[in-house]
Amino acid sequence: QTVVTQEPSFSVSPGGTVTLTCGLSSGSVSTTNYPSWYQQTPGQAPRTLFYNTNTRSSGVPDRFSGSILGNKAALTITGAQADDESDYYCVLYMGSGIWVFGGGTKLTVL
Amino acid sequence: EVQLVESGGGLVQPGGSLRLSCAASGFTVSNNHMSWVRQAPGKGLEWVSIVYSGGSTYYADSVKGRFTISRDNSKNTLNLQMNSLRAEDTAVYYCARGANSGTYLAPGSWGQGTLVTVSS
Numbered sequence: 001q002t003v004v005t006q007e008p009s010f011s012v013s014p015g016g017t018v019t020l021t022c023g024l025s026s027g028s029v030s031t032t033n034y035p036s037w038y039q040q041t042p043g044q045a046p047r048t049l050f051y052n053t054n055t056r057s058s059g060v061p062d063r064f065s066g067s068i069l070g071n072k073a074a075l076t077i078t079g080a081q082a083d084d085e086s087d088y089y090c091v092l093y094m095g096s097g098i099w100v101f102g103g104g105t106k107l108t109v110l
Numbered sequence: 111e112v113q114l115v116e117s118g119g120g121l122v123q124p125g126g127s128l129r130l131s132c133a134a135s136g137f138t139v140s141n142n143h144m145s146w147v148r149q150a151p152g153k154g155l156e157w158v159s160i161v162y163s164g165g166s167t168y169y170a171d172s173v174k175g176r177f178t179i180s181r182d183n184s185k186n187t188l189n190l191q192m193n194s195l196r197a198e199d200t201a202v203y204y205c206a207r208g209a210n211s212g213t214y215l216a217p218g219s220w221g222q223g224t225l226v227t228v229s230s
Contacts, residue, residue: 001171024139034214034215034216036209036216036217038155038217040155045204045205045220045221045222045223046147046155046217046220047220048209048217048218048219048220050216051209051210051216051218052209052210053219055209055210057209057218080211087154089154089155091155091157091216091217093215093216096168097160097162097166097167097168098168098170099145099157099160099215099216100157101154101155101156101157102154103149103154104154104155
């Protein structure tokens with residue numbers, strides 16, 4: 001069974017740039033996996049950042065960007081701010097109607 | 111304004127059943143792709159099920175044969191019938207409308223979730 005992989009944790013300095021990735025345990029991520037990205041803070045519902053690889057959801061600042069980098073989907077934050085400290089999840093379409101979330105990345109801004 | 115409000119969560123014994131509902135406002139459920147996503151305490155998000163606007167349904171292997179997703183067009187709600195519940199089904203259950211006003215399959219708008227606890 002294919003697993004969606006994300007870095008368990010990442011740290012970035014305020015004002016810095018960080019790229020979180022979303023891969024597959026077997027194979028490469030492409031646009032046909034329709035990668036989407038979500039931000040979640042403790043006790044809150046997820047917030048949609050991107051869908052269909054790089055389509056920004058309403059209200060998401062343009063310092064966030066979505067892309068395919070090599071064989072993975074990527075979420076890049078440029079000019080990180082303190083309130084970007086959150087859990088970030090990706091989800092991929094695996095075909096046959098099935099979606100699979102990654103395990104999430106806990107981002108620390110310090 | 112688009113709003114999703116889940117209800118029906120609670121404490122249930124292993125092997126029991128529960129029916130979750132998600133009341134939608136600001137749009138018509140039957141015209142949108144709609145999903146259920148869950149999150150066990152302290153864990154990550156897990157995709158559970160989806161119903162396409164055209165009516166096709168799909169399930170994660172972990173719930174296939176036990177859970178049923180459906181729509182009640184008269185009440186504009188999304189439902190999740192959960193049978194043969196197990197301890198590992200304990201989670202906050204979120205309903206979500208597809209992104210881009212329901213035209214994309216990936217979750218876009220989210221409800222606040224309802225907690226299901228399976229325990230004796």
